[in-house]
Amino acid sequence: MSTRARREREKQRRRDSILAAAQAVFLEEGFYRATVDSVAERAEVSKGTVYLYFDSKETLLAALLLEGLDALIEALEAAYAPAQDYAADERLRRLSAAYFQFFHDEPHYFRFLMAMDRGRFRDSVAPDMYQEVLKASLEGLSWVVKAVEQGVTSGLFVCCDVNQAAATLWATLNGVLELMAHPLRRDIVAVEPAVLYYSASETVIRGLLARS
Amino acid sequence: MSTRARREREKQRRRDSILAAAQAVFLEEGFYRATVDSVAERAEVSKGTVYLYFDSKETLLAALLLEGLDALIEALEAAYAPAQDYAADERLRRLSAAYFQFFHDEPHYFRFLMAMDRGRFRDSVAPDMYQEVLKASLEGLSWVVKAVEQGVTSGLFVCCDVNQAAATLWATLNGVLELMAHPLRRDIVAVEPAVLYYSASETVIRGLLARS
Amino acid sequence: MSTRARREREKQRRRDSILAAAQAVFLEEGFYRATVDSVAERAEVSKGTVYLYFDSKETLLAALLLEGLDALIEALEAAYAPAQDYAADERLRRLSAAYFQFFHDEPHYFRFLMAMDRGRFRDSVAPDMYQEVLKASLEGLSWVVKAVEQGVTSGLFVCCDVNQAAATLWATLNGVLELMAHPLRRDIVAVEPAVLYYSASETVIRGLLARS
Amino acid sequence: MSTRARREREKQRRRDSILAAAQAVFLEEGFYRATVDSVAERAEVSKGTVYLYFDSKETLLAALLLEGLDALIEALEAAYAPAQDYAADERLRRLSAAYFQFFHDEPHYFRFLMAMDRGRFRDSVAPDMYQEVLKASLEGLSWVVKAVEQGVTSGLFVCCDVNQAAATLWATLNGVLELMAHPLRRDIVAVEPAVLYYSASETVIRGLLARS
DNA sequence: CATGAATGAGGATTCATTCAT
DNA sequence: AATGAATGAATCCTCATTCAT
Numbered sequence: 001m002s003t004r005a006r007r008e009r010e011k012q013r014r015r016d017s018i019l020a021a022a023q024a025v026f027l028e029e030g031f032y033r034a035t036v037d038s039v040a041e042r043a044e045v046s047k048g049t050v051y052l053y054f055d056s057k058e059t060l061l062a063a064l065l066l067e068g069l070d071a072l073i074e075a076l077e078a079a080y081a082p083a084q085d086y087a088a089d090e091r092l093r094r095l096s097a098a099y100f101q102f103f104h105d106e107p108h109y110f111r112f113l114m115a116m117d118r119g120r121f122r123d124s125v126a127p128d129m130y131q132e133v134l135k136a137s138l139e140g141l142s143w144v145v146k147a148v149e150q151g152v153t154s155g156l157f158v159c160c161d162v163n164q165a166a167a168t169l170w171a172t173l174n175g176v177l178e179l180m181a182h183p184l185r186r187d188i189v190a191v192e193p194a195v196l197y198y199s200a201s202e203t204v205i206r207g208l209l210a211r212s
Numbered sequence: 213m214s215t216r217a218r219r220e221r222e223k224q225r226r227r228d229s230i231l232a233a234a235q236a237v238f239l240e241e242g243f244y245r246a247t248v249d250s251v252a253e254r255a256e257v258s259k260g261t262v263y264l265y266f267d268s269k270e271t272l273l274a275a276l277l278l279e280g281l282d283a284l285i286e287a288l289e290a291a292y293a294p295a296q297d298y299a300a301d302e303r304l305r306r307l308s309a310a311y312f313q314f315f316h317d318e319p320h321y322f323r324f325l326m327a328m329d330r331g332r333f334r335d336s337v338a339p340d341m342y343q344e345v346l347k348a349s350l351e352g353l354s355w356v357v358k359a360v361e362q363g364v365t366s367g368l369f370v371c372c373d374v375n376q377a378a379a380t381l382w383a384t385l386n387g388v389l390e391l392m393a394h395p396l397r398r399d400i401v402a403v404e405p406a407v408l409y410y411s412a413s414e415t416v417i418r419g420l421l422a423r424s
Numbered sequence: 425m426s427t428r429a430r431r432e433r434e435k436q437r438r439r440d441s442i443l444a445a446a447q448a449v450f451l452e453e454g455f456y457r458a459t460v461d462s463v464a465e466r467a468e469v470s471k472g473t474v475y476l477y478f479d480s481k482e483t484l485l486a487a488l489l490l491e492g493l494d495a496l497i498e499a500l501e502a503a504y505a506p507a508q509d510y511a512a513d514e515r516l517r518r519l520s521a522a523y524f525q526f527f528h529d530e531p532h533y534f535r536f537l538m539a540m541d542r543g544r545f546r547d548s549v550a551p552d553m554y555q556e557v558l559k560a561s562l563e564g565l566s567w568v569v570k571a572v573e574q575g576v577t578s579g580l581f582v583c584c585d586v587n588q589a590a591a592t593l594w595a596t597l598n599g600v601l602e603l604m605a606h607p608l609r610r611d612i613v614a615v616e617p618a619v620l621y622y623s624a625s626e627t628v629i630r631g632l633l634a635r636s
Numbered sequence: 637m638s639t640r641a642r643r644e645r646e647k648q649r650r651r652d653s654i655l656a657a658a659q660a661v662f663l664e665e666g667f668y669r670a671t672v673d674s675v676a677e678r679a680e681v682s683k684g685t686v687y688l689y690f691d692s693k694e695t696l697l698a699a700l701l702l703e704g705l706d707a708l709i710e711a712l713e714a715a716y717a718p719a720q721d722y723a724a725d726e727r728l729r730r731l732s733a734a735y736f737q738f739f740h741d742e743p744h745y746f747r748f749l750m751a752m753d754r755g756r757f758r759d760s761v762a763p764d765m766y767q768e769v770l771k772a773s774l775e776g777l778s779w780v781v782k783a784v785e786q787g788v789t790s791g792l793f794v795c796c797d798v799n800q801a802a803a804t805l806w807a808t809l810n811g812v813l814e815l816m817a818h819p820l821r822r823d824i825v826a827v828e829p830a831v832l833y834y835s836a837s838e839t840v841i842r843g844l845l846a847r848s
Numbered sequence: 849c850a851t852g853a854a855t856g857a858g859g860a861t862t863c864a865t866t867c868a869t
Numbered sequence: 870a871a872t873g874a875a876t877g878a879a880t881c882c883t884c885a886t887t888c889a890t
């Protein structure tokens with residue numbers, strides 16, 4: 001029956017709207033200072049309803065994270081473009097650009113990702129949710145690993161360990177993003193985020209290239 | 213009078229012991245979960261005394277930060293070794309190693325530095341304290357900038373913008389540290405922190421080198 | 425029409441299954457900690473349905489009680505055995521044994537009966553339901569009163585007031601049951617429940633007997 | 637210094653006033669319905685202060701209980717009158733009367749004692765507090781046991797097991813108190829509490845007496 | 849200076865009950 | 870009749886901060 005389908009859709013919509021509200025509130029206030037009350041108010045539902053859809057405040061964060069990671073993974077896969085025929089360095093550039101784009105479009109996710117450290121996230125979220133976050137994170141990195149592997153195989157890159165090389169690029173990009181995420185640090189560096197990001201990415205890629 | 217001097221010294225000692233207690237507690241519990249009570253207890257003073265020496269919990273964090281930054285700046289200056297005659301790439305390697313050493317020896321400072329983002333730090337700390345943190349951070353980075361400048365001048369490095377290059381290295385190093393700071397992420401990457409740090413640092417430095 | 429009859433039967437069955445679920449849940453969790461949600465879940469109906477059959481959580485308790493009391497009254501009547509020719513002391517022994525048996529078989533009812541004290545039971549249950557519980561309780565006691573009356577008439581017992589004597593036995597039995605219902609108190613007394621119950625019952629009956 | 641002593645006294649007074657408030661509120665509302673807010677309000681302190689003196693709502697109950705038990709034990713000891721020369725049956729009568737008197741003077745304690753069953757009391761109170769309650773309860777009963785022992789030794793009573801006999805009397809008295817504690821049940825029995833209590837007590841004592 | 853008792857504004861979470869479908 | 874989503878008041882407890890001594 002269509003009634004049931006509509007119900008389901010309504011439910012999903014409600015869930016999404018709560019998630020969106022949580023995102024906004026967490027972003028504005030920070031996770032700790034944010035209150036479930038504000039989330040409920042923002043979503044225009046009662047506090048009880050929030051708990052109807054999510055077990056706890058931390059679960060809300062986890063769901064937000066997962067959603068973001070899924071989108072990111074998709075973006076990275078599209079950037080890698082398995083079906084296309086790209087050179088390894090080109091792939092890294094594309095992945096790097098896609099990562100930047102993602103955080104440019106949805107700057108909050110970066111914060112949420114970083115917020116995982118704190119608050120005994122691991123203890124307060126259902127274990128399977130934690131595992132999912134872990135799995136998703138790994139999956140994101142795996143595209144970078146693949147590209148580096150291709151480069152090593154083709155002789156374009158020279159490096160001792162593929163994981164290490166991929167992690168270096170990843171760490172660099174994250175480092176730039178974090179550096180630029182904070183107004184204080186952005187002021188210190190006094191360089192345009194996009195420019196620094198691009199230059200850092202290029203620097204690492206150049207570092208990987210085999211010298212002719 | 214020596215009475216006065218002793219008084220002063222006593223006061224300083226008290227302040228330091230509170231700071232040390234705060235450091236331990238913030239590290240163990242995280243800033244938000246930590247309570248002023250625990251800090252007071254750890255420092256073996258009353259809660260009121262903590263407020264006698266520090267305006268607020270956040271001020272405590274700022275003081276901790278500043279202390280750490282001072283130590284870091286000293287370490288970086290020593291690594292740069294203005295009086296010595298080092299090549300630019302060597303200087304970068306030394307700075308990079310010193311940075312790693314610092315966070316290896318005092319892993320909490322990294323956390324505190326990162327914690328500055330959150331919690332409306334800016335709003336809840338006296339403006340001059342905030343300025344001081346900013347100044348200190350800049351000072352740290354300036355040693356890296358200096359080394360890059362030397363490299364460009366000597367023709368060892370080739371890069372369009374000195375600040376950019378320095379920030380790239382800085383961002384990379386921070387990125388690795390952050391990546392490795394979180395157990396979850398450390399698991400994902402599956403590389404030894406020290407190894408990744410060294411390799412990332414080398415990769416960036418190589419990326420800066422002028423091709424022969 | 426038979427359709428109507430079936431409907432009626434269905435309804436009764438539903439009601440019974442909710443009641444059974446409530447009994448189980450109240451027993452396991454205690455009345456206050458139990459949630460209507462768990463009752464509904466256990467009964468495999470929706471929460472709304474529970475409220476369709478019962479006005480409130482407290483009404484559920486009252487219905488449970490009434491059900492239990494009805495069963496108890498039947499058991500007591502059977503023990504008294506009006507059609508048989510028993511001596512008064514024998515009747516008291518039989519009633520006492522039946523009471524014990526009842527709470528042995530259905531230990532929860534004792535708890536429910538005791539729970540009536542608390543929670544403004546009187547205020548939150550429909551007055552007629554309260555009256556019914558009262559009536560049922562009286563009816564149970566009346567069998568004891570009858571037996572004592574018989575004993576006094578036959579000269580076996582000597583006592584000033586029949587109600588008093590019956591209430592004494594009743595109070596004693598309840599006292600033992602309550603004493604033994606709580607693990608803490610059971611530990612304190614360090615006597616087997618059945619043994620204490622029997623001995624207490626005998627002691628009171630002996631106390632009623634006219635000295636020869 | 638007297639300052640310190642006064643402080644200590646003030647603290648004790650505060651603690652007592654909170655305890656008294658809790659007693660009143662728990663009595664009026666029942667433990668579950670009572671809120672810590674009301675206790676605080678009644679004691680004319682802030683909610684935080686209540687938690688300064690007591691760890692939790694349940695701890696408040698335990699403290700109340702313990703206080704009551706201590707008073708009861710004292711009353712029982714006085715009734716037993718170790719220094720005096722009483723016959724065993726007289727001692728039981730005195731103990732029984734003291735018990736009644738106690739609950740007549742402080743009717744709430746009976747309720748609190750009974751409330752221990754519920755609410756996972758054991759789990760939510762510090763283990764040592766639980767042990768104390770247990771110990772105190774045992775101590776109360778021990779006076780009855782002593783009196784029965786004396787009776788058996790002197791040949792006044794005849795019974796197989798001293799503990800059993802003591803528990804029977806205890807159970808009976810508790811049973812009467814409980815029976816009379818509840819308005820509903822009091823109505824059913826239709827006998828004056830004091831009268832029933834006395835008669836029940838006499839009945840059990842008579843049941844213990846060796847027949848001449 | 850130092851203390852530590854007192855405060856009270858929140859905060860996360862629960863759950864009986866209602867009501868539109 | 871049955872559902873189950875939505876509600877929101879109510880609850881226990883925490884903790885940064887103040888202030889009288």
